[in-house]
Amino acid sequence: xxxxxxxxxxxxxxxxxxxxxxxxxxxxxxxxxxxxxxxxxxxxxxxxxxxxxxxxxxxxxxxxxxxxxxxxxxxxxxxxxxxxxxxxxxxxxxxxxxxxxxxxxxxxxxxxxxxxxxxxxxxxxxxxxxxxxxxxxxxxxxxxxxxxxxxxxxxxxxxxxxxxxxxxxxxxxxxxxxxxxxxxxxxxxxxxxxxxxxxxxxxxxxxxxxxxxxxxxxxxxxxxxxxxxxxxxxxxxxxxxxxxxxxxxxxxxxxxxxxxxxxxxxx
Amino acid sequence: xxxxxxxxxxxxxxxxxxxxxxxxxxxxxxxxxxxxxxxxxxxxxxxxxxxxxxxxxxxxxxxxxxxxxxxxxxxxxxxxxxxxxxxxxxxxxxxxxxxxxxxxxxxxxxxxxxxxxxxxxxxxxxxxxxxxxxxxxxxxxxxxxxxxxxxxxxxxxxxxxxxxxxxxxxxxxxxxxxxxxxxxxxxxxxxxxxxxxxxxxxxxxxxxxxxxxxxxxxx
Numbered sequence: 114x115x116x117x118x119x120x121x122x123x124x125x126x127x128x129x130x131x132x133x134x135x136x137x138x139x140x141x142x143x144x145x146x147x148x149x150x151x152x153x154x155x156x157x158x159x160x161x162x163x164x165x166x167x168x169x170x171x172x173x174x175x176x177x178x179x180x181x182x183x184x185x186x187x188x189x190x191x192x193x194x195x196x197x198x199x200x201x202x203x204x205x206x207x208x209x210x211x212x213x214x215x216x217x218x219x220x221x222x223x224x225x226x227x228x229x230x231x232x233x234x235x236x237x238x239x240x241x242x243x244x245x246x247x248x249x250x251x252x253x254x255x256x257x258x259x260x261x262x263x264x265x266x267x268x269x270x271x272x273x274x275x276x277x278x279x280x281x282x283x284x285x286x287x288x289x290x291x292x293x294x295x296x297x298x299x300x301x302x303x304x305x306x307x308x309x310x311x312x313x314x315x316x317x318x319x320x321x322x323x324x325x326x327x328x329x330x331x332x333x334x335x336x337x338x339x340x341x342x343x344x345x346x347x348x349x350x351x352x353x354x355x356x357x358x359x360x361x362x363x364x365x366x367x368x369x370x371x372x373x374x375x376x377x378x379x380x
Numbered sequence: 381x382x383x384x385x386x387x388x389x390x391x392x393x394x395x396x397x398x399x400x401x402x403x404x405x406x407x408x409x410x411x412x413x414x415x416x417x418x419x420x421x422x423x424x425x426x427x428x429x430x431x432x433x434x435x436x437x438x439x440x441x442x443x444x445x446x447x448x449x450x451x452x453x454x455x456x457x458x459x460x461x462x463x464x465x466x467x468x469x470x471x472x473x474x475x476x477x478x479x480x481x482x483x484x485x486x487x488x489x490x491x492x493x494x495x496x497x498x499x500x501x502x503x504x505x506x507x508x509x510x511x512x513x514x515x516x517x518x519x520x521x522x523x524x525x526x527x528x529x530x531x532x533x534x535x536x537x538x539x540x541x542x543x544x545x546x547x548x549x550x551x552x553x554x555x556x557x558x559x560x561x562x563x564x565x566x567x568x569x570x571x572x573x574x575x576x577x578x579x580x581x582x583x584x585x586x587x588x589x590x591x592x593x594x595x596x597x598x599x
Contacts, residue, residue, distance in 0.1 A: 139540045159413070
């Protein structure tokens with residue numbers, strides 16, 4: 114990374130600007146600023162979140178997790194292409210496959226660790242004592258998504274999410290999300306919260322195969338999000354559909370192509 | 381509220397809305413958020429430099445503010461409190477992103493921003509060619525802004541782009557006013573050479589220490 118690139122603090126202070134130069138830059142920034150209207154899709158998304166929050170606050174709004182349908186099985190003929198990837202996952206060193214395009218996010222194992230662990234802290238650093246910032250707290254409430262660099266070799270810790278290696282390739286980073294069939298709703302909610310900590314573009318099904326997919330799953334929707342997990346101890350992939358009317362359809366697929374669970378969840 | 385609609389009219393001020401929310405009013409928080417959503421969106425978008433990150437940060441902030449509303453003590457304006465939560469969420473995302481492998485940021489921030497309506501006073505009367513030039517300049521400025529550290533970027537977004545006073549920005553960022561001034565000053569110094577040539581009067585911004593100009597740019 115270069116000194117001027119990606120915002121690294123300079124090692125030595127910049128030469129101060131003259132007042133005129135400062136004013137010039139400030140004016141150019143002001144001209145590039147100005148009011149913006151929030152896009153309609155973001156308004157709709159946040160309205161949905163608000164509606165869900167209100168439901169969450171109001172008692173007696175009905176079941177949060179609904180069994181959608183009986184188990185399905187994905188045709189095995191479609192599984193063969195991903196066999197190498199599955200093998201890679203099985204030995205615990207999560208698969209490394211091709212590179213993402215330039216605009217895609219990368220995330221190293223260490224970065225993922227810092228992401229989850231430092232999110233709240235960094236917010237706190239910026240907050241005055243007694244700060245009421247809820248964003249920091251909301252991050253702290255998240256489940257542990259951290260992974261120690263090197264722990265990607267430890268298959269026992271659970272599922273993973275995608276990250277970029279030093280060479281720009283995509284690797285899997287273990288997240289430790291475990292689902293149990295006898296407490297599915299709790300696990301699914303936790304998994305969805307973990308998903309929300311990962312840049313959306315890194316979870317989309319449309320790029321699933323390129324990210325070193327741990328298990329073959331059907332591409333039910335290109336905008337669906339996926340998260341490697343463990344289901345009753347076995348490697349699996351959770352696939353979350355888009356939020357509709359405050360609910361998210363979640364399916365869990367085994368690496369053998371079995372649909373292990375399908376639920377409708379209010380996140 | 382339906383997308384595209386103006387925020388609902390409510391006579392209650394921000395503090396009253398927040399208090400009503402804490403008391404169980406099911407609509408109060410929505411009214412409050414809708415009242416400030418465009419400004420919060422602008423801050424999140426310009427701080428993160430990425431529409432998707434901005435939307436994620438806003439969602440995170442919305443949930444945090446909704447759930448932690450009772451912790452608002454009234455020391456600062458409600459809008460300052462909201463901005464603080466949004467900026468913190470955006471900065472957290474930026475810091476997480478900085479720790480990942482180097483990656484280019486989207487070049488189409490303005491395009492994404494354009495999904496919303498730019499409410500400039502000249503939008504209806506501006507010549508299309510001039511509008512295109514201005515859009516190019518905006519794009520260049522925003523690209524330069526993305527090279528700054530998150531802290532410098534947030535300070536400049538709040539002060540120079542969103543028009544907050546240094547004191548307001550300090551409250552939002554939870555740092556002393558002097559720190560905001562320093563971050564703005566250092567950020568502008570880093571931006572100046574990047575913005576050379578991006579002048580609306582055809583004159584280049586002089587590079588810092590450029591002997592040919594004496595380092596004294598004209599505003």
